[in-house]
Amino acid sequence: MAGLLGDAYASSDDEATQSKPTPAQPKAVLKAAPDVSIEVWSLTSRLSDGQSNGVQDASQLQVMLANPTSNALTYNVTYDNLARPVEGPTNPFKSTAGNALKRKNVLTGNAEETTMSEATFKTQHRTFQSLGYTQDPSVNGSFVGNQSAVAKYGGKDVVQLRHSKEDSAVIRSKRQKKGDSSIVDGDGAYLGPWAKYQSDDIAYEQAEAAADQELASDEEWVEEGIVPTPLAAPPKEATGYAEDLAGAETTEFHGAQEFDYQGRTYMHVPQDLDIDLRKEPGATQNFHPKKLIHVYKYHTKPITSLRFIPQSSHLLLSSSADSKLALWDAHHDRTLLRTFSGHNKAVTDTDFHPTGRSFLSASYDRQMKLWDTETGKCISRFSTGKTPHTLRFHPDGNEFIAGMNDKKIVQFDTRSGELTQEYDHHLGPINTLTFVDEGRRFISTSDDKSLRAWEYGIPVPIKFIADPSMYALVRAAPHPSGKYVAFQSADNQIVVYAAGDKFRQNRKKGFRGMNTSGYAIDVAISPDGGIVASGDTGGFVCFWDWKTGKMWHKIQAGGEGSGAVTCVAWHQQESSKVATGGLDGIIRYWD
Numbered sequence: 030m031a032g033l034l035g036d037a038y039a040s041s042d043d044e045a046t047q048s049k050p051t052p053a054q055p056k057a058v059l060k061a062a063p064d065v066s067i068e069v070w071s072l073t074s075r076l077s078d079g080q081s082n083g084v085q086d087a088s089q090l091q092v093m094l095a096n097p098t099s100n101a102l103t104y105n106v107t108y109d110n111l112a113r114p115v116e117g118p119t120n121p122f123k124s125t126a127g128n129a130l131k132r133k134n135v136l137t138g139n140a141e142e143t144t145m146s147e148a149t150f151k152t153q154h155r156t157f158q159s160l161g162y163t164q165d166p167s168v169n170g171s172f173v174g175n176q177s178a179v180a181k182y183g184g185k186d187v188v189q190l191r192h193s194k195e196d197s198a199v200i201r202s203k204r205q206k207k208g209d210s211s212i213v214d215g216d217g218a219y220l221g222p223w224a225k226y227q228s229d230d231i232a233y234e235q236a237e238a239a240a241d242q243e244l245a246s247d248e249e250w251v252e253e254g255i256v257p258t259p260l261a262a263p264p265k266e267a268t269g270y271a272e273d274l275a276g277a278e279t280t281e282f283h284g285a286q287e288f289d290y291q292g293r294t295y296m297h298v299p300q301d302l303d304i305d306l307r308k309e310p311g312a313t314q315n316f317h318p319k320k321l322i323h324v325y326k327y328h329t330k331p332i333t334s335l336r337f338i339p340q341s342s343h344l345l346l347s348s349s350a351d352s353k354l355a356l357w358d359a360h361h362d363r364t365l366l367r368t369f370s371g372h373n374k375a376v377t378d379t380d381f382h383p384t385g386r387s388f389l390s391a392s393y394d395r396q397m398k399l400w401d402t403e404t405g406k407c408i409s410r411f412s413t414g415k416t417p418h419t420l421r422f423h424p425d426g427n428e429f430i431a432g433m434n435d436k437k438i439v440q441f442d443t444r445s446g447e448l449t450q451e452y453d454h455h456l457g458p459i460n461t462l463t464f465v466d467e468g469r470r471f472i473s474t475s476d477d478k479s480l481r482a483w484e485y486g487i488p489v490p491i492k493f494i495a496d497p498s499m500y501a502l503v504r505a506a507p508h509p510s511g512k513y514v515a516f517q518s519a520d521n522q523i524v525v526y527a528a529g530d531k532f533r534q535n536r537k538k539g540f541r542g543m544n545t546s547g548y549a550i551d552v553a554i555s556p557d558g559g560i561v562a563s564g565d566t567g568g569f570v571c572f573w574d575w576k577t578g579k580m581w582h583k584i585q586a587g588g589e590g591s592g593a594v595t596c597v598a599w600h601q602q603e604s605s606k607v608a609t610g611g612l613d614g615i616i617r618y619w620d
Contacts, residue, residue, distance in 0.1 A: 145166065152186050152187065152188050153186060155186075155187050156186040156187050157174060159187055160174075160175070160178050160182060160187070161174050161175035161178045162174030162175050162176070162178050162179045162184075163186075164184075164186075172184055200226075203226055204224055204225070204226050205220060205224040205225055205226070206220070206224065207219065207220050207221050207224050208220045208221070208224075277371065278369070278370065278371030278398070278400075278406075278407035279370045279371065280367060280368065280369050280370070280404070280405025280406065281367065281368050281370075281405075282366070282367050282405070283364070283365045283366060283367060283368065284358075284364060284365075284366045284367070285364070294403050295344065295356075295358065295366050295367075295403075296344075296385075296386070296402065296403045298341040298343055299343055299360055299361070302360055304602060304603065305602070306340075306341040306342065306343055306602050307340075307341065308602065310340065310342075310509070310556040310601035310602060311509050311555075311556035311557045311558065311601075313557070313604055314557055314559070314604065315555035315556060315557045315559055315560055315599070315604055315605060316560075316604055316605040317560055317562075317572040317581050317582045317605065318584070318605045318606065318607050318619035318620050319582070319584070319605075319619075319620075320619065320620060321617055321618070321619055322606075322618050322619065322620045323363045323617075323618040324615060324616070324617055324618070325345075325347070325355075325357055325363070325365070325615070325616035325617075325618065326614075326615055326616075327347075327353070327355050327365055327368070328347065328349035328351055328353060328355065328614040328615075328616075329349070329351045329614055330349050330350035330351040330375070330614050331349065331350045331592075331595065331610075331611065331612040331613070331614055332347060332348070332349055332595065332596050332610030332611060332612075332614060332615075332616060333348045333349055333350055333375065333376055333377060333378070333595075333596070334346075334347070334348045334376070334377075334378050334379045334596060335347055335551075335596040335597070335598040335608050335609075335610050335616065336379050336380065336381055336388070336598060337359070337598055337599075337600060337601055337608070338381055338385040338402070339381055339382075339383055339384070339385045339601070340385070340601065341385075341601070341602065342359060342600045342601040342602050342603070343358070343359050343360055344356055344357065344358065344359060344366070344385075344402075345357040345358075345359050345598070345608055345616075346379055346381065346388060347610065347616055348376035348378070348379045348390060349375070349376065349614060350375035350376070351375070351614075352370070352372040352373055352374055352375060352376060352392065352394075353368060353369070353370060353376075354368065354369035354370075354372075354376060354379065354390055354400070355367075355368050355369075356368075356369075356402070357616070359600065359606075359608075359618075363618070367405050369390075369400055369405055371396075371398055371400075371407055372390065372392035372394050372396060372398070373392075373394050374392050374393035374394040375392065375393050376390055376391065376392045376393075377391045377392060377393060377416070377417060377418055377419070378390075378391045378417070378418065378419045378420055379391075380420055380421050380422050380429070381402075381422070382402075382422055382426050383422060383424055383425075383426045384426060385402060386401070386402055386403065387399055387400060387401055387402055387408060388400055388402055389420050389422065389429060391417035391418070391419070391420050391431060392417075393416055395412055395413075395414060395415060395416050395417070396410055396411075396412050397410070397411040397412060397417050397420060397431060397441075398410050398411070399411075399443055408443075409443065409446050410446075411431075411441050411446065413433060413437075413439055413448070415433040415434055415435040415437070416433065416434040417431045417432065417433055417434075418432050418433065418434055418458055418459055418460065419431065419432045419459060419460065419461060419462050420432070420462070421462045421463070421464060421471075423464065423468050423485070424464060424467060424468035425468060426443075427442065427443060427444060428440060428441060428442050428443065428449065429441055429443065430452075430462055430471065431462075432458070432459025432460065432461070432462050432473065432475075433458070433459060434458040434459075435458075436453065436455045436456060436457060436458060436459070436475070436477075437451055437452065437453045437455075437459075438451070438452035438453075438455075438459055438462065438473055438483075439451055439452075440452070440486075450486055450488060451488060452473070452483060452488045452490075453488065454481060454488075454489075454490055454493075455473065455475040455477055455479070455481065456475065456477035456479070457475045457476030457477035457478075458475060458476050459473060459474075459475050460474050460475055460476060460501065460502060460503050460504070460549070461473065461474045461502060461503070461504060461505035461516070462505075463505045463506075463507050463514050464485075464507075465507065465511065465514065465528040466511075466528065467511075468485060469484070469485055470482060470483060470484055470485060470491070471483055471485060472505070472514055472526070472528070472532070474501070474502035474503075474505065474516065475501075476501050477495075477501075478495065478499050478500060478501050479493065479494060479495035479499070480492075480493075480494040480495075480499075480502060480516075480526065480532070481493050481494075482532045492531075492532045494526075494532065494534070499518075500518045500519040500520040501518075501519045502516040502517065502518055502519075502524070503516075503517050503518075503519060503545075503549040503550070504516070504517040504549055504550060504551050504552050505517070505552070506551075506552045506553055506554050507528065507554075508528075508554055508558055508575075509554065509556055509557065509558040510558055511528060512527065512528055512529065513525050513526065513527060513528055513535065513538075514526050514528050515540075515552050515554060515561060516552070517545065517549075517550055517551070517552045517563065519545065519547070521541065521543065521544055521545055522539055522540060522541045523539065523540040523541075523552055523561060523563060523573075524538075524539060525538040525539070538575075538578060539578060540561055540563070540571075540573045540578055540580075542571055542573075542580045542583070543563050543564070543565040543569065543571045544565055544566050544567060545565075545566060546566040546593075548564075548566055548593050548595055549595065550563060550564040550565070550566075550593065550594070550595050551563070551564060551595060551596050551597045551598075552597070553597040553598055553599050553607075554575070554599070555599050556599060556600075556601050556602075558575060559574065559575050559576070560572055560573065560574065560575065560581065561573045561574075561575055562597050562599065562607060563597065564586070564593060564594035564595055564596065564597050564609065564611065565593065565594055566592075566593040567593070568585055568586060568587030568591050568592065568593065568594055568611065569583050569584065569585055569586060569594065570583070570584050570586040570594055570597060570607070570609055570619075571583050584619070586609045586611070586617055586619070587611050587613060587615075587617075591611060591612065591613040591615070592611055592612030592613055593611050593612050594609050594610070594611040595610065595611050595612065596608075596609060596610040596611065597609050603620075605619075605620055606618065606619065606620050607619045
């Protein structure tokens with residue numbers, strides 16, 4: 030060490046280096062640092078070589094050897110080293126995992142660490158829950174809790190109170206036979222876990238084995254030491270299930286005769302009229318109606334939908350909030366032909382199969398039902414447990430989609446009845462569903478004030494339109510050309526969107542002049558595509574020219590105080606016949 034210090038403090042003068050010191054009397058050796066510094070230097074060098082030797086960091090060792098009287102530090106020190114005791118054992122209340130001090134004082138007193146296995150803790154916990162006492166871990170042989178129960182059971186826990194194998198066999202032999210599972214009532218009926226014991230003096234075993242007996246409380250078990258008598262069986266009337274009204278579908282024919290002289294029903298398209306009902310819809314020019322020609326009365330609550338049968342339109346289907354569906358004759362004497370009953374809450378929407386031989390109905394009873402138009406029979410039922418707001422048949426007729434109140438669009442197969450697809454991207458209940466591009470795509474709108482376009486069968490939207498100026502689009506009608514879709518907007522106007530690849534809004538086309546006031550009011554387009562019709566909260570029906578957006582006509586379609594007109598449907602073959610319905614439950618036929 031002295032040699033090292035001598036070299037360190039030697040002069041840098043060459044002459045002094047070359048000249049040899051004259052021999053003199055020996056001087057005292059100067060030690061610049063105690064021997065411990067050598068240990069620090071050697072430990073530090075070994076740390077630099079990767080040998081920790083039990084020390085995690087050289088800076089920690091320096092802190093350990095720092096002057097305790099110094100009040101200034103020239104380096105950062107960790108909290109653990111600052112709080113380290115100068116001498117003595119390590120802190121017993123410091124956990125090795127989290128390096129945090131354990132809580133000694135709690136609200137209920139002083140908590141001390143006690144070593145106990147998990148099985149022992151669970152046993153004592155179960156003993157306290159069942160018998161009301163448990164061992165005191167701080168004092169051997171003492172118990173906390175109900176001392177009378179301690180004296181009664183001798184301080185045993187629930188494991189020690191178990192019977193031996195021999196005793197358990199004797200107890201099981203006193204139990205009734207479980208019986209045959211194939212027998213429901215009578216002798217030898219299946220009892221299973223409900224089999225009782227033949228003796229009444231077995232309390233503890235009966236409490237564990239008899240599932241039909243209920244303990245009143247732990248306190249009664251501890252204090253009384255008996256099992257209360259089982260409750261009497263409730264009467265069958267109390268446990269009988271009510272009849273499922275959602276599955277009881279009925280139909281009634283109201284016409285003069287169900288079959289004509291050739292055995293044909295009302296499904297046969299009439300040919301004794303002055304108009305051909307078999308031609309292609311939209312082949313003739315349409316005009317707006319001017320006068321009322323007929324009134325249909327059957328429903329007792331507001332009309333929710335009006336649908337003409339596809340192509341011929343010789344039948345009119347109506348649904349109402351009174352949960353009823355009605356089929357009307359649109360020609361001849363225009364009578365009520367058939368009613369359909371099966372929903373127990375208001376019907377929300379209906380849609381005909383492309384052939385007209387069946388139709389779908391959706392209701393607030395969370396059921397969607399497929400009906401036979403001719404016989405009135407309910408073919409099948411569909412449900413997801415949520416309320417359907419709207420539904421539409423796919424143009425091929427084998428599947429349909431439904432918009433639900435839980436923001437989802439579901440797709441069902443009418444042949445198998447299975448849910449085949451689910452479209453879940455909207456942020457609010459679904460309002461409209463419209464097929465475009467010959468069924469390859471469809472457009473959906475929701476209360477989230479957005480419009481989404483989908484490829485049919487693919488649950489990822491291909492177009493998403495949400496503008497801050499948009500309002501909720503509550504009703505929709507496709508244009509007969511297939512190029513546009515008109516939507517009833519909640520801001521008292523009808524907006525038009527392209528049905529092509531871009532799905533952009535046509536800003537040049539807009540129809541205003543009616544008042545919707547928060548109602549879901551239908552928008553309908555004439556078969557030739559030239560006239561747009563819409564209801565009104567004041568009981569009016571408005572008609573606009575498709576090309577110019579000019580309002581052609583406005584007729585009072587409801588009586589005084591009859592309320593809003595919510596449903597409008599164009600006849601597909603006649604030139605100017607329109608059916609309307611509203612809050613008064615009356616269907617009016619215009620020409």
